[in-house]
Amino acid sequence: MKRFFKTLGLVVLRELKIIRIRPIFLLASVVVLAFNAFFYTTFLRDGLPHDMPIGVVDMDHSSTSRNFASQLDATQLGRVIHYDDHRVAQSDMQRGRIMGYVVIPEHFNAEVQAQHRPTLPFYINSLYFVGGALAYKDIMQMTILTGGAVERQILRMKGTNEREIMGRIQPIVLDQHQIGNTTTNYGIYLNNVLLPGVLEMIVILLIIYAVGQELKYGTSKHLLKMARGSMETAMFGKLLPYMVIFLALGLSLVFFLYHWMHYPLSGSIWNMCVGITALVLASAAVALLIISMVPTLRLAISVGAIYSILGITMAGFTLPVDGMPELIRPLAAIFPLRHYYLFYVQEGIYGAGFAAWWPYLVYLLLFLFLPALGFRRLRHAYEYLDYPRN
Amino acid sequence: MKLFRKDSYVRTWLHHAWEICNNELKMIFTDGGAIIIFFVGGLLYPVLYNYVYGVGMVDDMPVAVVDMCHSSDSRRFINKVDATRECEIAYDCIDMLEAEKLMQEQKVHGIIYIPSDFSEKLAHLEQATVSTYADMSSFLYYKCLTMGTSYVMLDELKTIQAEHYAAAGFSGEDAAMLIEPVRREENIPYNPAFSYTIFFLAAALMLAIQQTLFYGSALLAGTLREQNRSFASLPDRLQGVGMGRVVLGRAAAYMMVYTFVGTVVLFLVPWLFQYPQRADMWEVFILMLFFVADCIFFSFTWSTLIRRRETVFVLFLFMSPVLMFLSGVTWPESAFPDLWRWFSYLFPSTFGCRAFMNLNTAGGTIVTIAPQLFWITIQTVVYYMTANIAVFVENRVIKRRIERQAIRDRIAERLGIDRDKDAYIIGGKEGVERLRQRREGKIG
Structure with a gap:
């Protein structure tokens, strides 16, 4: 036992020297995660975009149309840009300068007063996803209000009392609640899963790189010799420093999100720590399997790159998995981030605790058996270096 | 030339x-x-x-409904939600507790709650409330629930208003004028379904x-x-x-x-x-x-x-x-x-x-x-x-490759790092050999 720890110490020490010589290990882990955390939290700091450019083509030039434009401008979401020509607005929307526009036709006011029910056309650029959807919501609400204002005017003229007017204009109101993200904050929604996704990507790429570079530079034989021929000791010692770095990053991420940034969290921060630890371990296991199956650094890195980018998509927090084609859905289970996301939904959004999330934790831990599948293959590659190096 | x-x-x-x-x-x-x-x-x-x-849309998202009113008005509202492309009424729950449980288990991604005074308020020409609860684990769920219920709400406004005005003696153009004094015409040219x-x-x-x-x-x-x-x-x-x-x-x-x-x-x-x-x-x-x-x-x-x-x-x-x-x-x-x-x-x-x-x-x-x-x-x-x-x-x-290696050697020495020894620990004799070649400028 004492001998084992001594050997292990030597291997760990060697790995620390490698990390010291090659800046890539710290750059691609600590710096990359810090950059991403900084980027996404500052980029989406508003939660929801406000003052989006929305066009109003006023061909009526009446008090009603001016009133409409200024009210639209006063909404939190919109900022009105005035146009005189329908075609200019149309081409500006095509250029992505405005997210949508409303056309107030000629004689609009007169027709409203004459009770001719004029049409109010509006156009939305749905190619800009969040922007388009919000502009749609904003314009829609504005037109409903305009209709309501006209209706109110008529009802008043007919002598209906004020309390009844509201019941007549809008007999049903929706009282909307957003569970887990009460302010509909896009940044909170995204960062809760995207940043752990970036961490998963970092873990996968760096573990593949660390294990694979021994093969590429032919130093694996030396490592095995140092570990007294034991592949288990060699791998354990080699991965130990990285796992310490990654776990520290994972825990920092959890505290960054839920403690420092005060992201809403129904459950406990300690349970999230458990989740992220499992995510890091599972990702490392997948990485080890990839490099064992494809013991050529270049190929393994490419596989890891495709896998980790797809993992973010397949987690199902952008387009939900039920929206994907049926054949694709089961594939989501092969990505650790998918289980972490479901774990987060239970703990972070519903605070449902261990009873609800234990299956996801088990799935994540099941990934730990994966390296066993390719371990002999990797040992063979480490001993004989018989795979192409480039 | x-x-x-x-x-x-x-x-x-x-x-x-x-x-x-x-x-x-x-x-x-x-x-x-x-x-x-x-x-x-x-x-x-x-x-x-x-x-x-795929097509990039979530259709018929499962929704739970808690209908405390059990009236024809509330049933009509629920049926209309079920008919939208966005939502499907998957469960009819007896109380919020049951619905919340279903949402937590991710069997549904939205809850529609209709209070017991819903149809009474409508009958008294007061504003009735419908509460919606969206699962925010994905923004698309939120979008589906919001759009589905908003469409129905707008449609219901027309139906209910028509009833009201008919009862008050308005009909035909008169009622239409009151219900929809301004007609909306939505155009979503490039990506109509928000795919x-x-x-x-x-x-x-x-x-x-x-x-x-x-x-x-x-x-x-x-x-x-x-x-x-x-x-x-x-x-x-x-x-x-x-x-x-x-x-x-x-x-x-x-x-x-x-x-x-x-x-x-x-x-x-x-x-x-x-x-x-x-x-x-x-x-x-x-x-x-x-x-x-x-x-x-x-x-x-x-x-x-x-x-x-x-x-x-x-x-x-x-x-x-x-x-x-x-x-x-x-x-x-x-x-x-x-x-x-x-x-x-x-x-x-x-x-x-x-x-x-x-x-x-x-x-x-x-x-x-x-x-x-x-x-x-x-x-x-x-x-x-x-x-x-x-x-x-x-x-x-x-x-300047050779000079650069010399500089690195000097810096390492000052920090108390022995580059040769490190190279040996990492790569054995081959490692030392590579470091030597690097010093001579033979490899990058």
Whole structure:
């Protein structure tokens, strides 16, 4: 036992020297995660975009149309840009300068007063996803209000009392609640899963790189010799420093999100720590399997790159998995981030605790058996270096 | 004529550039990794995403309903929600507790609660409330519930108002005037159903071109540097001149490859998936040429940071999602913080994605995308110059390789690090040998 720890110490020490010589290990882990955390939290700091450019083509030039434009401008979401020509607005929307526009036709006011029910056309650029959807919501609400204002005017003229007017204009109101993200904050929604996704990507790429570079530079034989021929000791010692770095990053991420940034969290921060630890371990296991199956650094890195980018998509927090084609859905289970996301939904959004999330934790831990599948293959590659190096 | 003499400047220039271009092409086509990235990667990603996203919509999202009213009004409301494309009433719960449990178990992604006084309030001409609870684990769930219930709410307004006004003695045009004094006419021309795929793919195609070009060329550059035969050492053979030749010669090679790859990505992939193509083909082609030229010099400049073959993925893969956001297709550009707006100006994809979307998906013309083409041109010029500078600097650095190693030795000594011993611990005798070769300037 004492001998084992001594050997292990030597291997760990060697790995620390490698990390010291090659800046890539710290750059691609600590710096990359810090950059991403900084980027996404500052980029989406508003939660929801406000003052989006929305066009109003006023061909009526009446008090009603001016009133409409200024009210639209006063909404939190919109900022009105005035146009005189329908075609200019149309081409500006095509250029992505405005997210949508409303056309107030000629004689609009007169027709409203004459009770001719004029049409109010509006156009939305749905190619800009969040922007388009919000502009749609904003314009829609504005037109409903305009209709309501006209209706109110008529009802008043007919002598209906004020309390009844509201019941007549809008007999049903929706009282909307957003569970887990009460302010509909896009940044909170995204960062809760995207940043752990970036961490998963970092873990996968760096573990593949660390294990694979021994093969590429032919130093694996030396490592095995140092570990007294034991592949288990060699791998354990080699991965130990990285796992310490990654776990520290994972825990920092959890505290960054839920403690420092005060992201809403129904459950406990300690349970999230458990989740992220499992995510890091599972990702490392997948990485080890990839490099064992494809013991050529270049190929393994490419596989890891495709896998980790797809993992973010397949987690199902952008387009939900039920929206994907049926054949694709089961594939989501092969990505650790998918289980972490479901774990987060239970703990972070519903605070449902261990009873609800234990299956996801088990799935994540099941990934730990994966390296066993390719371990002999990797040992063979480490001993004989018989795979192409480039 | 002097211009055509064998040793004229123009002829030697062309001759050298041609040789460099040929050499680069040879390298591209003999390197398995580069071939995979250029020809498979550029195609694979868009195709893969198309399969993963499918139609890109969530239809009939399961919703639980808690109907405390049990009246014909509430039932009509619920049936209408069930009939929308967005929602499906999957469970009828007796109380909120049961519904909350279903949502927590992710069996439903929304709850509609109708209070017991719903129909009473309607009968008394007061405002009745319907509460909705959205599962925020995905924004699309939220969107489905909001849109589904809003449509029904608007539709119900008309039905209920018609009833009210009929009871009050209004009918026909009179009632219609009251119910809908202004008629809405919604037009959502480019992506009527708000499909995730259509919006995502427009940006993803251009991003695929830029990213594969960058990864592939950085991989080749890293390989050369590893093997100590960087293209930056070429000017030495040409007696110190010829940065332009090196940069333009290599660029020509990538231009040839990417005219092909770009055509496949921008024309074949959308055709395969019947993705809307509303622009003139030649205009898209012109945009592609501008964009590819920009991407080439962009890659030449930034790949200077890559010293080894595989490190480009490890260091820069995370940029792909970042660039997706910077292209402005998800988050509107008007909401960018200033720092990130300036940052986004560094990347061809920022303008490329927008231009492609406005041109191809929104059906614009070359005039529509003039502002983006303007920025792409500026970027091309700037990155061409920086690519030249990069070759110049790298050439200097290569020449000073031995001195650089000596400096590193001195620094290590001062910090108390024994480089030879470390090299032995890491790689054994071979490791020491490699360090010796590095000191002699034989490997990079």
